[in-house]
Amino acid sequence: MTESIGGHLRRTELAPPVRIVHLGLGAFSRSHSAWYTEHASDAHEWGIAAYTGSSVELAQALEAQDGLYTLVTRSVSGDEAEVIGSIVRAEPGGNLPALLTDLAAPGTAIVTLTITEAGYRADRHGELDLSDPLVAADRETLSAVSLNSALGATTMRTALGRLVLGLEARRRAGGGPIAIVSCDNLPDNGGLLRACVLGFAAANFETHEWCEANVSFVSSSVDRITPAISSDELAAFRDRFHDRAPVVTEPFADWVLSGAFPAGRPRWETAGARFTDELEPWEARKLWMLNGAHTILASLGPFYGHADVAQAIADPVCREAVEAFWDEAGRHLPEDLDLPQYRTSLLERFSNPRIVHLLSQISLDATTKVRLRIAPVATLERSAYRSAEASALAIAAWLATEPPEQGSVALRDRVHRVSAALASDDPFLELVEGALNGLLAVASV
Ligand SMILES: NC(=O)c1ccc[n+]([C@@H]2O[C@H](COP(=O)([O-])OP(=O)(O)OC[C@H]3O[C@@H](n4cnc5c(N)ncnc54)[C@H](O)[C@@H]3O)[C@@H](O)[C@H]2O)c1
Ligand SMILES: O=P(O)(O)OC[C@@H](O)[C@@H](O)[C@H](O)[C@H](O)CO
Incomplete structure (x- = not known):
């Protein structure tokens, strides 16, 4: 499926179509949800368009190698390396026009998030922190978005603000329901996500109504220890695997999910994920x-x-x-x-x-x-x-x-x-x- 061409990893087969949008492309998403998607029995149907928080470098490094990267699974006794192909496009978080297009696309069925605990911009009561100046700025932008305005020309400062603007783009495009899955280490992360997304969406009546009716917020408990890679190791892997975006992780992996996927999902259970009504x-x-x-x-x-x-x-x-x-x-x-x-x-x-x-x-x-x-x-x-x-x-x-x-x-x-x-x-x-x-x-x- 891959080979090294001109010192870069290159895809030699057709990439799967984008049906998942990921926000918060970092080390963990590449060792976890991308790995589960790669190993699902229907992996050929599910490609990921992944957005960093703000890093341009990581997106460029992955784009230069068709989204491919080496996942090194490190046990006490040795390393095993595999090339993961489920990320088919990597974008800097600031590429709002691309994000809006991806979220509005009818084929997009799922959004996954690893935007860190701080990225939800919640207060201690589990609601969107309205006193946060970036939240206030994004809500103002959302409320000012008029029916005819070009959404891509706006500036959004937070990850969830960008997501909600994308949901507004989906609404305008007549897009169908969608599942949003939190993969951050937070209790009732789907509930928190719901509160914060609706908190942003409340700035615009139509967006809010659409989100209430069409978005399924999925909670998940995620587990795989994936430290940030050291610069020495990065250099070593660049030489060894011709890879500018490798990830090192442990052998253990677990993912327990709870919630509905109205537009379908990969058969993640075939890769070991578990679905439950009782996540807590x-x-x-x-x-x-x-x-x-x-x-x-x-x-x-x-x-x-x-x-x-x-x-x-x-x-x-x-x-x-x-x-x-x-x-x-x-x-x-x-x-x-x-x-x-x-x-x-x-x-x-x-x-x-x-x-x-x-x-x-x-x-x-x-x-x-x-x-x-x-x-x-x-x-x-x-x-x-x-x-x-x-x-x-x-x-x-x-x-x-x-x-x-x-x-x-x-x-x-x-x-x-x-x-x-x-x-x-x-x-x-x-x-x-x-x-x-x-x-x-x-x-x-
Ligand atoms: N690394 C792990 O072992 C691990 C395991 C389980 C869960 N997680 C969850 O995944 C999250 C990300 O971990 P990682 O290892 O990928 O980190 P990382 O630093 O490699 O990537 C974090 C990503 O989130 C973005 N981000 C950071 N702060 C943000 C903010 N305030 N708003 C929006 N986006 C923001 C970054 O730009 C980057 O794209 C963790 O915070 C945790 O909730 C990590
Ligand atoms: O920033 P935190 O505390 O949410 O996460 C740091 C690590 O504890 C975490 O990344 C673990 O490695 C992970 O949760 C293992 O699944």
Whole structure:
């Protein structure tokens, strides 16, 4: 299907037609949804047009090789490389005319998103943050779009603003219903997506009505550890595979989805994806146990001199903090999720020394992650009259990594940023304070 021509990967067979639009082209979408689409039994019917957030370089690198890239699956014992062909076109996020054309096309059935947690521009109540200046600017643009105006000539500042303008283009083109699938690490990500998309669409009556009637918001729990590739490795793979956009990932992959696909979908289940009406337990297991542990390691690890996940989990102090948090989280998950096996497999995955997952990458946007992954467990533990000591340490580790000026704010107010209930719980605050002082003492040695 592919060969290297003139030092570039090249397609030698017809590409599948574009029926999926992806927003947030990065490392993860290439190891996950693109991989599932490639391995679906009807892969020849489903091509992806993928848009970066803003990067022009990644889109150009992929375009120069017909969207093809090498996925390197890295286990403890070695690497396996395969060329993935499901992305048939890569565009910079700023190419609004192309996006509008893709979203309006009758063949387009699905939009997938990996725009990061921050990309939803939600407030802490799970609604679109109307006080965000970029949200306000995009809503103003949407409300000013008149029936005859050329949509492609407008400027949109946010990913969801661009998506909603694309849905307006679809409405005007008489396009049919569509499914939008969130693949970001957020609880009830489809529900959040719905709230934020409709929050944008509310700026324009027709768009809003059309979205309400024609858009299906699909939630999904996604799992495959895919660190950003290092520049050394990028250079090495360029020489070895003639590839300017390779991705390195772990062997494990999981995707659980919940929601309707009114215009069809690839047979992702033939590649191992699972469809369920009850996503919440799977999602909570993954977000609390895997991402919660990552969030803890990202703030605790550096205090003990660790730079990546494998180093941190090998340290008994960090590992104990993670395991104690898992004990607390596990008490609030259904028993039939096979938690002992899941924990064993997480420890194995985290310990893979050949996957260099930098704690600095994971630590971005920590406040939101602590609010969504740690605070709920602490609250459930406190409601059950337990101390929530491990959650308190996790919250202390997050606080200890904050810039000094944040440190001068009262502890109660700082904890309030992740939970109002925990901020008014004095015994819990005492635990947090004790753990915080312990960590600051470690830092001062
Ligand atoms: N990498 C993983 O192991 C992994 C695993 C599961 C889920 N995820 C989810 O996928 C997301 C992306 O991960 P990645 O590894 O591909 O990261 P990446 O940095 O390689 O790509 C992120 C993409 O999102 C875009 N983006 C970033 N901030 C944005 C914003 N505020 N608004 C709109 N777009 C924005 C970027 O431009 C880029 O296209 C994560 O935030 C997470 O929610 C990642
Ligand atoms: O930015 P986050 O915390 O949502 O994600 C960082 C990592 O924890 C995450 O990318 C995991 O590798 C992934 O969720 C594994 O499936």
